Amino acid sequence: MISRKGMATVAVLLIVAGGGYLARDFVPSSNAANKVEPPKVTQVVERVPASKAEMQLSFSPLVKEAAPAVVNVYATRKVVTRSRSPFFNDPFFERFFGQGGFGAPRERVERSLGSGVIVDHTGVIVTNHHVIDGATEVKVALADRTEFEADVVLDDEKTDLAILKVRDLKGDLPHLEFADSDDTQVGDLVLAIGNPFGVGQTVTSGIVSAVARTQVGASDYSYFVQTDAAINPGNSGGALVNMQGQLVGINSSIYTRSGGSNGIGFAIPANMVKLVADAAISGKAVQRAWFGGSLQLVSSDIASGLGLDRPQGVLVTEVYQDSPAEAAGLEVGDLILKVNGKTVDSPDAFGYRFATVPLGSDVSLDVVRQGGARTIVMKAAAAPEKPPRDERYIEGYSPFDGATVLNLSPLVAQELGVDSGLKGVVISGVRNGTTSERLGLKIGDVIRKVNGQVVRNTKDLETLSNQEFRLWRLEIQRDGKLIKTTIS
Incomplete structure (x- = not known):
C-alpha cells in the first residue's frame, strides 16, 4: 500500500511569462473596519519567486509515490487467416469450394500495448477491455522492468474495463488507492501516467476539463472525466491521479483527428472502476442496479x-x-x-x-x-433473469444459421445493452463465416417475428429455423427501430 505520510505537499505557484518564472499572490481587499471581505474581489500581485524552495516546486514527490503502481500491459492474440482465391466472389466456385477460398489457413500473431494500474497489493490490475480483447496471452511489466504473466479474471466490455491478476507473485506490489471521483472538480490538477506509443513510462500534467462528459461513445456507460493532460495511444488503461496520489480514473480514449493528443482525453471515473475491481476481487460477476x-x-x-x-x-x-x-x-x-x-x-x-x-x-x-x-x-436491486435465458445455437438452412440466441430478461437486456422492457429472443453471438454474419445480423438484435409468427422464446426460433421456407420474412428490432426484410 502506498502511504501518503511524509510526502511533500505539491503546489503549483510557477507560471511562465515573458521567458521568466513568476509567482502570483492573491491579496483580498479589506473594508474600512479592516475585516476581510469574501474572496469575490481580489487583487493580483505578480512577483518573482521569493525563495529557492519556490523555484524548486515539483510534481516529482507525487510521481515517485504513484508511478510504481502503473504497469505496461502486453497482450498477444492469434489470428487465423486464409489466402483468398481470385475466384472468391464467383458464385459457381463458391458452390463447389465453399466460402473460405482455396488457400491453406495461416496463423499470425497480433500484439497490442497498453497500460494498467495496480489497485490491490495482491497484484490486481485494472486496464481497458480494448487493450486485452481477444488476447491469448497477457504479460505486465512494472516500472522497474520486472515482468509477470497475468490472467484475465474479469472482462467487462460494457464499461471498457478488464481486471488482471498477476501469476506467481511473491510479496506485495505497490498500488493506488481509489479517489471518490464524485469529489473531483473542474480545474483540479491531475497527472496522467502510462506508456504512450511504447516509449516507456511517461507522466503528463493537466487539469480536469469536465467531470460528467457524456455522448463520448467509448463504453455503454458513457460518463467520463475529461482532462487536457496529454494522453496518446498506449496510455489506454493508465492512471489519472490527483494531487493526493489517488486514482481519479482509468485513461480510456482521446478525441483526435491526427492520432495524437489534442488536449481532449477521457478517463473512466474511479467510482465505476472500483465497482468492477471489487467484483473481481470478491470473485463475483459485476452486478449493477436495475432501474426498470x-x-x-x-x-x-x-x-x-x-x-x-x-x-x-x-x-x-x-x-x-x-x-x-x-x-x-x-x-x-x-x-x-x-x-x-x-x-x-x-x-x-x-x-x-x-x-x-x-x-x-x-x-x-x-x-x-x-x-x-x-x-x-x-x-437498488439486481436485474432478474426471468425468463431463464435458455441459450441455443442455431444451425441449418435459415437466416439465423450461426447465431447464438437467448430469451430476453431484464438481466440479459442489461448485459447486451438493449431495452429491458422488450420481450422475446435476442442475438448474443454471431459466428464468422455463417449465414447470419453474411446477412448482417448483430449482437443485440431482437427477433420479433418470422413469417408472421411471433417468436416468444428460443425454442420457437429453433423450431422455425428447422422449417423449409422459400421466403423468409423477418421482423427485427435494432436500436429502437423495427426492421422488416424478406430473404429468399
Whole structure:
C-alpha cells in the first residue's frame, strides 16, 4: 500500500511569462473596519519567486509515490487467416469450394500495448477491455522492468474495463488507492501516467476539463472525466491521479483527428472502476442496479411544456411491470432531477449514477410531478433473469444459421445493452463465416417475428429455423427501430 505520510505537499505557484518564472499572490481587499471581505474581489500581485524552495516546486514527490503502481500491459492474440482465391466472389466456385477460398489457413500473431494500474497489493490490475480483447496471452511489466504473466479474471466490455491478476507473485506490489471521483472538480490538477506509443513510462500534467462528459461513445456507460493532460495511444488503461496520489480514473480514449493528443482525453471515473475491481476481487460477476424504466432527455420544447425555465433532469417515459421503479411508485411523466443528491441532465448521466450505487442500498430520487417537488426512495436491486435465458445455437438452412440466441430478461437486456422492457429472443453471438454474419445480423438484435409468427422464446426460433421456407420474412428490432426484410 502506498502511504501518503511524509510526502511533500505539491503546489503549483510557477507560471511562465515573458521567458521568466513568476509567482502570483492573491491579496483580498479589506473594508474600512479592516475585516476581510469574501474572496469575490481580489487583487493580483505578480512577483518573482521569493525563495529557492519556490523555484524548486515539483510534481516529482507525487510521481515517485504513484508511478510504481502503473504497469505496461502486453497482450498477444492469434489470428487465423486464409489466402483468398481470385475466384472468391464467383458464385459457381463458391458452390463447389465453399466460402473460405482455396488457400491453406495461416496463423499470425497480433500484439497490442497498453497500460494498467495496480489497485490491490495482491497484484490486481485494472486496464481497458480494448487493450486485452481477444488476447491469448497477457504479460505486465512494472516500472522497474520486472515482468509477470497475468490472467484475465474479469472482462467487462460494457464499461471498457478488464481486471488482471498477476501469476506467481511473491510479496506485495505497490498500488493506488481509489479517489471518490464524485469529489473531483473542474480545474483540479491531475497527472496522467502510462506508456504512450511504447516509449516507456511517461507522466503528463493537466487539469480536469469536465467531470460528467457524456455522448463520448467509448463504453455503454458513457460518463467520463475529461482532462487536457496529454494522453496518446498506449496510455489506454493508465492512471489519472490527483494531487493526493489517488486514482481519479482509468485513461480510456482521446478525441483526435491526427492520432495524437489534442488536449481532449477521457478517463473512466474511479467510482465505476472500483465497482468492477471489487467484483473481481470478491470473485463475483459485476452486478449493477436495475432501474426498470425508460428515460428521455429533456429538450427545450419539453422543458417549456413542463413549465421549466431551462432543460434539466430526465423524463420518465415508461415504467416496467414488476420493476424497482414501479415498486417505488414512479410514474410516466415524472421528472428526475437528482440521484442521491447528484444532478442528472441526461439518461447517460442517470445510468452512471444508478449503476454505481451498491445493491441493497436505498436510492434517493429528487422528482418533480405535476409541478410539485417530492423525494422518492427506491431499493437498488439486481436485474432478474426471468425468463431463464435458455441459450441455443442455431444451425441449418435459415437466416439465423450461426447465431447464438437467448430469451430476453431484464438481466440479459442489461448485459447486451438493449431495452429491458422488450420481450422475446435476442442475438448474443454471431459466428464468422455463417449465414447470419453474411446477412448482417448483430449482437443485440431482437427477433420479433418470422413469417408472421411471433417468436416468444428460443425454442420457437429453433423450431422455425428447422422449417423449409422459400421466403423468409423477418421482423427485427435494432436500436429502437423495427426492421422488416424478406430473404429468399
